[in-house]
Amino acid sequence: MDDVTLIKEKINIVDLISEYLPLKKAGINFKTSCPFHNEKTASFVVSPERQIWHCFGCQKGGDSFTFLMEKEGMEFKEALEFLAKKAGVILQRKGESGKGKDAKDRLYEVNLKAQEFYHYILTKHKLGKAALEYLKKRGVSNESIEKFGIGYAPNSWESLTKFLVKRGFKHSEIIESGLGVASKTSCYDRFRGRITFPLIDGKDNLRGFSGRVLQTAEPKYINSPQTPIFDKSTFLFGINLAKAEIRAKKEVVLVEGEMDAILSHQAGFKNAVASKGTALTEGQIELIKKYADSIKLCFDMDLAGDSASRRGIEIADKAGLNIKVIQIEGGKDAAEVVLEDPKIWEKAISEAVPIYDYYLASIAKRYDTKNPVDLKKIGEELIPIWAKITDDLIRERYNQKLAAFLRSDEKVIRDAVEKARKPISGDYAQVFKKAALSDNVVGGRTRRELLEEYLIALLLHPPLDFTFAAYHPETLFLKESFRQIYVMLFLYLDTISFKSRAFNINELASNLPKELVSEVDRLYLTQLDSKLQDAKFWQKEFESVVSELKRALIKASLERLSLEIKNAQEFGKIEVVESLNKRFRDLSVKLKNF
Ligand SMILES: [Zn+2]
Numbered sequence: 001m002d003d004v005t006l007i008k009e010k011i012n013i014v015d016l017i018s019e020y021l022p023l024k025k026a027g028i029n030f031k032t033s034c035p036f037h038n039e040k041t042a043s044f045v046v047s048p049e050r051q052i053w054h055c056f057g058c059q060k061g062g063d064s065f066t067f068l069m070e071k072e073g074m075e076f077k078e079a080l081e082f083l084a085k086k087a088g089v090i091l092q093r094k095g096e097s098g099k100g101k102d103a104k105d106r107l108y109e110v111n112l113k114a115q116e117f118y119h120y121i122l123t124k125h126k127l128g129k130a131a132l133e134y135l136k137k138r139g140v141s142n143e144s145i146e147k148f149g150i151g152y153a154p155n156s157w158e159s160l161t162k163f164l165v166k167r168g169f170k171h172s173e174i175i176e177s178g179l180g181v182a183s184k185t186s187c188y189d190r191f192r193g194r195i196t197f198p199l200i201d202g203k204d205n206l207r208g209f210s211g212r213v214l215q216t217a218e219p220k221y222i223n224s225p226q227t228p229i230f231d232k233s234t235f236l237f238g239i240n241l242a243k244a245e246i247r248a249k250k251e252v253v254l255v256e257g258e259m260d261a262i263l264s265h266q267a268g269f270k271n272a273v274a275s276k277g278t279a280l281t282e283g284q285i286e287l288i289k290k291y292a293d294s295i296k297l298c299f300d301m302d303l304a305g306d307s308a309s310r311r312g313i314e315i316a317d318k319a320g321l322n323i324k325v326i327q328i329e330g331g332k333d334a335a336e337v338v339l340e341d342p343k344i345w346e347k348a349i350s351e352a353v354p355i356y357d358y359y360l361a362s363i364a365k366r367y368d369t370k371n372p373v374d375l376k377k378i379g380e381e382l383i384p385i386w387a388k389i390t391d392d393l394i395r396e397r398y399n400q401k402l403a404a405f406l407r408s409d410e411k412v413i414r415d416a417v418e419k420a421r422k423p424i425s426g427d428y429a430q431v432f433k434k435a436a437l438s439d440n441v442v443g444g445r446t447r448r449e450l451l452e453e454y455l456i457a458l459l460l461h462p463p464l465d466f467t468f469a470a471y472h473p474e475t476l477f478l479k480e481s482f483r484q485i486y487v488m489l490f491l492y493l494d495t496i497s498f499k500s501r502a503f504n505i506n507e508l509a510s511n512l513p514k515e516l517v518s519e520v521d522r523l524y525l526t527q528l529d530s531k532l533q534d535a536k537f538w539q540k541e542f543e544s545v546v547s548e549l550k551r552a553l554i555k556a557s558l559e560r561l562s563l564e565i566k567n568a569q570e571f572g573k574i575e576v577v578e579s580l581n582k583r584f585r586d587l588s589v590k591l592k593n594f
Helices: 005-011 013-018 064-072 074-085 098-124 126-137 142-148 158-164 171-176 241-248 258-266 281-293 307-318 334-340 342-352 355-366 370-387 393-404 410-420 426-431 448-459 480-499 504-510 515-525 535-570 575-594
Strands: 024-026 029-032 042-049 052-055 150-154 180-182 187-189 194-201 207-214 221-223 251-255 271-273 292-297 322-325
Touching: 005 074, 013 042, 013 052, 013 064, 024 187, 052 515, 064 074, 098 126, 098 150, 098 158, 098 171, 098 194, 098 207, 126 150, 126 194, 142 258, 142 370, 150 251, 158 171, 158 180, 158 187, 171 180, 171 187, 207 258, 241 251, 241 258, 241 271, 251 258, 251 281, 258 271, 281 307, 307 322, 322 355, 334 342, 355 370, 355 393, 370 393, 370 410, 393 410, 448 480, 448 515, 448 535, 480 504, 480 515, 504 515, 535 575
Parallel strands: 251 271, 251 292, 292 322
Antiparallel strands: 024 029, 029 042, 042 052, 150 194, 180 187, 194 207, 207 221
16 A cells, blocks of 8 residues: 555544634535635535545645645645654655656656657658658758657558667567557557657656658547656647747747647747647646746637637636737648748737637627627626636626627626626535526536536435436536546446445545546535435436436537538538438427427
């Protein structure tokens, strides 16, 4: 058993937190006012069962270690030493174990060897000729190829593996580094027929690779998988070369792909890094915060229409970053624009618009502000975003802008935004009640998001004598993490129902992927109406939420279809219009009969 697990077993989180805060018993949990934000009602919940805490007001939460880190400002190591002493545990080793360190060093070594190989193939070998020509065509200079260490992985199953084995690396090491994929007998090369980009961090460690196809095949990019030395969610491509400039300018230009970052550097904009996806993660934002206080995003999709991108932007706003969006006409990406004329890129960067203006512009493109139905949708989309703007002055400015944009009363907008800002208290029963749900936005979340949460929360609180409800497709959920939780939760409920065992949250959590656990914990700690302990009442509630979600899904499909029909009509595609119309009619009937 490792030190952390041992300490967690010996220290009861309720005792620990009681030393700092007055805890009151509430059902199987304990409650108090949150020490991390100002509040009148108690939203801070401690769960002895899960050995965790969570605040429903400010959404902070964690275990004994994170509590001390938040409350006492300790580093993890200090919290570890503090709790070890308290628990009477003698820490086995300080810092990294000798063995673990050696293994990591070997991974860095195998990466460096692979880098040598790829770069040689691209620049010196005939197998890399087509790739080199492709890079030239895309405008990548020799200097950039050297600076970024670009390479080429030949289109073969084992040329890299053979090369590495000859130099003393074991198959297991090649697989662990992610350069090879395990096969029945040994392993084969992960990157084949792809231009390779070494993924180097801010301290010049080579952590992994990404590979891009030369043609238009999918997927366009692949990355090293998660390894002991590589985690995509905390990585930004080009940070090793960009960090000095980012620090000097206090600003980072964030582009989507490796080619965008490389060509931006080539054109003289050396504060560009690539995020490898449009959804910014917390880890990436933490990294950016070390160097910059403002961020300019350039992605070739509509950030406002994509909920994952919006969440990333929300995290960046919370972290206090000033966010702007770089817009390029004609749907081109940064790499294409730089190749055409670096001046266009320079102009686009200098004319980046504040993120909330960008949201307004996106709304103007997608909706008709004179149509009352559209007005309602605009409210549903923007109010939750406005509610999450952390700075009071900026929020007020955009309340005014939104009011002017919709030609509506400022007070109406302000009230709606303020209402949406009210935190959801620990007592979810109130929020989840149908009455509360008739407001479209609560606590910055839309009714649909709340319903999805509620459904998961219901499944996490099955009544005692429950037999399992019918399975519904996970596409019922728009939020990806809920889909995953739903599938796992369903399997689990099915098993215990089959074996007539009681629901056990710890058993469920131990089988969940780590990244889903905190979301499940939060929903498990929500307090539901006590009437839901009655199986019949629970079942009825469950079915009514499912049917409302289904109706919402059909409505969304109808909206999409009517857009497609409009499009097809504009381009005179009569056959397409007919088949779309048929689908529209079928779905309308389905909705009516629901
Ligand atoms: Zn709080």
